[in-house]
Amino acid sequence: MRIRFTPLLALLPLLAACNSQPETTNPEGTDAAVTDSTAYDPNASSDSLRMGKTGGVEVGGSALTPDKTLAQNLAASPELSQLLAAAQKTDLAAKLAGDGPYTVFAPSNAAFKGLPYGAMAGLLKPESKDNLTGLLGYHIIQSRLLALDLRDGQELTTMEGHKLKISVQGDNITVNGAKVTTPDVVSKNGIIHVIDKVLLPPSE
Template identity: 80%
Template structure:
């Protein structure tokens, strides 16, 4: 179900400008350039934990490992604490600890710091729970997609039923214009791609 944002979220024009969608330039862009960080046995089970590096991927000085759930890996990284805090204010955190699979485009704490002053505090108020759920859900896909699965110009449907647009240029991956800074953080119920901006759902 799509979540409509309250009028005060119109105070986020800076975010809307930063998250403008990139133009599609080459729908057939090669996937080989974005596959180097994924080490998995194609003959093994498709269980997500088997697709990750045994030692995990470092995010914020902590190794996020494929034997943990998405929720546990978010909790393990100090750089993703704002996202986890927001998810815990909704039912989304429970999903991320469940069976999945899910793909999270996870804004770092620095990305949340780029929001206009007071925006996140407003979203964390109890009366803003529906809007916060919509915001967090807009960063999550109900499927597991590694970097090698992402293609330039691809449109993906989020938990909220809205679309995200992927850009792939060489080794650079973007989602609605936000850059993926760390890709393929594999968890046993999905995968995390860290991004440098908070994504705003379309205000339909």
């Protein structure tokens, strides 16, 4: 269901040209956002989940592990603290601590610093809750997608209601032009892919 929200701060449309992509159809004609709702299997091999020998992924110097929820893994990494703080201003933090499954394209703190000065401060105000929910919802897919599930040209419908465009070139994955810097952070209720830009929903 599309989250309805009023236009974002006046400065945000200036960024849309950098992050938005024209909508095209999925090469296979299906919406990949509903193709996989399988829960994490703790008995699956670490190779198949690309988790490494430790059974976790290091993000910002902290090990994020599959025994934690998405919310717990976001809280465990200093590099993702801005995203967690923003989610806690909305109802999304509770969702990320719930059953899921969800796939989160998680902007790093450095990605948030790339926004114009004062943008996030404005969105974190109580009166901007709907706008903030819409922005964060544009980073969340309501299914569980590992990097190996992502295909070049694929479109994913977000919780916010608009689509994201995936590009896969060898080992490089981008979403609406944002680079996936750390893929496949497996959690109990979904997957985190760390990205280097904040994604902005298209204006309507």
